[in-house]
Amino acid sequence: MSLGTRLALAFALVAAVVAGTVGVLSYHSASERISGEIDRSLQAATTALAGGQTAVLGAPFAALPDGGGAAAASTRAGPSARRARRWGRGGRWDDPQQLTAQRVAADGTVTRLGGRDVALPVTGTDRALAAQVRGGASAGAETRVGDQTYRVLTTAVGGAALQVGIDVDRSSRVLAGTAVEIAVAAVVVTLVAAVLGWLLARRITRRLVRLTALTEEVAASGPGERTVPVEGRDEVARLSASVNTMLRRLAEARDSQERLVQDAAHELRTPLTSLRTNASVLRRIDRLSPESRERLVADVDGETRELARLVEELVELALARRTDEPETEVDLLAVAGSAAERTRRRTGRTITVDGTPSPVRGRASGLERAVGNLLENAAKFDADPAHVVEVVVRCGTVSVADRGPGVHDGADGYETERIFDRFHRSDAARALPGSGLGLSIVRDVALAHDGTVFAGNRPGGGAAIGFSVGAGRLLPDSDHGHADASPGPASLGGT
Template sequence: MTLRSRFALAFAAIGAVVAVLVGALSYRAASDRVLAEIDRTLRSATVALAHAQEQGQQPLSSEVIAQAPELFPGPDRPGPGDEPERRLILQAVAVDGSATRVGGPPVTLPVSDAGRNLAASGEAGDTDIAEVVVAGRTYRRLTTALGENRGALQVAVQIDQTRHVLGGMAREIMAVSLAVTLVAAGAGRLVAGRITRRLVRLAEVAEKVSADGRGRFGTSDLPGGRDEVGRLSTSFSRMLGRIAAARDAQERLVHDAAHELRTPLTSLRTNATVLRRVAELSPQARDRLLEDVEGETGELAHLVDELVELALAGGHEEVEESVELAVVARRVARRVYRRSGRLVHVDADDSVVRGRPQGLERALGNLLENAAKFDPDGDEPIHVHIHRGAVTVSDRGPGIDADDLPRVFDRFYRADTARALPGSGLGLAIVRDVAEAHGGTVSAGPRPGGGTRIGFTVAGSRVQPGSGTD
């Protein structure tokens, strides 16, 4: 079932419930009011008859009863155009329960147990109202006790016409309720169509995206607006943009990785071909061949390791925590010294940032190892400066050409002067990904007096208050 149909059914159900409730309450109110008016007439007749008896100081007689219709006003008072059945039926009930018709149409009303009890022992003014059927006609009967062993008086009026009117009213209410339900269903379908139209367009775009194996899609046909659907469309558009960017980045990484892996693999394949004739080689040629194989294997392993690091650098698997950058820098400096023998001077404040400790350590380690690689025999230590979440590494190496500065953080990019050195061109790309994952940026430039100054920052909101003041 479509969402539009569900909306229509929901509107129809709500309309039906409201119409039925309103109709039932209206019918109940009308019925109660009509019957209350009839009961008022019956009580008025009873009071008038009892008053006539008291004035005459005589037992209730047919003569007194016959004069009762002239003693009170009311809607059921006989008049021009009234049917005889609408006249009041007057009946006296003796103490023993016997009934005597004393006025009105020739109809004998049955006496119920409640009427007998009122006639025999009821207090003056006690009443009982009931509806009885006599000869196929319905009457509303009021029995009133006269007290002091005087029996009771019954006054009744035919209500078939009233029931017919109320039945017609009930049928009209049912017809109106059905019409309201149909109108509510139609209005619900119309409104649902307007509401779901943009959702349908959004669903169509989502289906196109899921069916597009190449991941090429546009978002120009997404619905806009400031309501919930518009916000959903905006969020969905942003999500699609991120998916497209991630897909493009993935394709670039795959192409770049394939390009970089092709060189060592080609060299290894060539050396493997030569190894088939190893018996024909001189000892010196064999040694050079084995050294070449070992070097290419090492480069290949290093490239694979950096590809793994690059894939993990932008991930969110690592839990963020408070990281003291000075402690990380000193730990990385000791590791670089063990590996390369280069001294690293750390000048750091007490900056504490919220971030991923392994990612930050990897980024700082790549900067220091890069500096040690390009300045292996430098007399001056490598300098690390940390201030309020900004990390800068300075060396006295050959520096970076101005033409290469915009691309030093690109994946697999290597300047012409660095192609003879070991490396894959992924170290600084990892630094950039770590910085961006922490809301920061990267920078690179010449160092006054020669060398390079390169580093990264984290977002200011990640620097904990009170840190970075030393």
């Protein structure tokens, strides 16, 4: 069942419940009102009869509003009769049926007083009222007389009782007709609500249907250049905007993945070609001189190490983009110290770490991988073991400075901007080991932490390369006093 159908049924159900509740309450209210009016009219007629005014029994109720016949005579009976006539003036007594009345003596003898010729039944309650010495007590009930239903009011008048009754079958028929009308109205309201609900649901879900169709297309063929129109400012509009953002990021991720695969295939092709050539030469190794064999084995060993390093960096690049690692409080100064210690063991270089505690919200392994890559890059380009690699941490920013050749713009003048691209290797780095993925991993980690990367030359020679995390990730204990002096290549490099 579609969402639009469910919404239409929900509208219809709510309308049916409301209409049914209102109808039932209206029916009971009308029924109680009619019964109350009948009881009050019977009580007014009883008061007139107690005063000796029997004229109220000679005219049908329909004549009472006009003030003619017996109703006119009742006006002379006193205030009670006048109240009865005033009640009739509202037009409620439109039934031409007459009242019927009789007196019940204390011994149970019944004397007819007039009105319709009907013998009202006398019950034990009626006899008990007739036997009371003091008057005023009354009791009302409905009873069947033949094939008709009468509403009877029995009132004690001191040593006797007056019984006044009226046929209420027509009132019952009116109430039954009212019930039918209420039921029909409830059905009509329910149907109208269902139709309006369906139209409204169709209008509401139109954009959702469009979103559903788009997501199905994306699932079948990829994000492409598809977008969803954003209409209004409601929840559906926000969902449309979110879907557009998701599609854009999916397209960017797919393009990035395709570029990574293409670049990786290009970089892997060179060592694999070399290894394939050396493998073919190995088939004739017995014909080679010892010197040629040594060079061949060294070449195979070098290409194998280069291939292993490339695969390792590809894995690191993939891990740098992981989002399943939980974010925790990470101290960049401690991360830099840990990465520096590991690089010291690998390279034997002297590495100093300076700065202030800089707690941030981020992923510890990714940040440590980024600092480690910066240190490996510095150690690779600054080959002089006497030089010190310096690490400075300030307010969410990490900078690694060396005394190598620095960053030199190539012929196109964009070397500083391109050193963070995947597989990019400057002219000075082509003779050095590596694949050009280390700084790309640093950039990915920085972007994953809402930050940026920077690179430049140090005063006195060398390069200062680093990254920073977003200001929103700095925790309260960070050194915000340095926020206005975000470290750059010159300020962090030292002299």
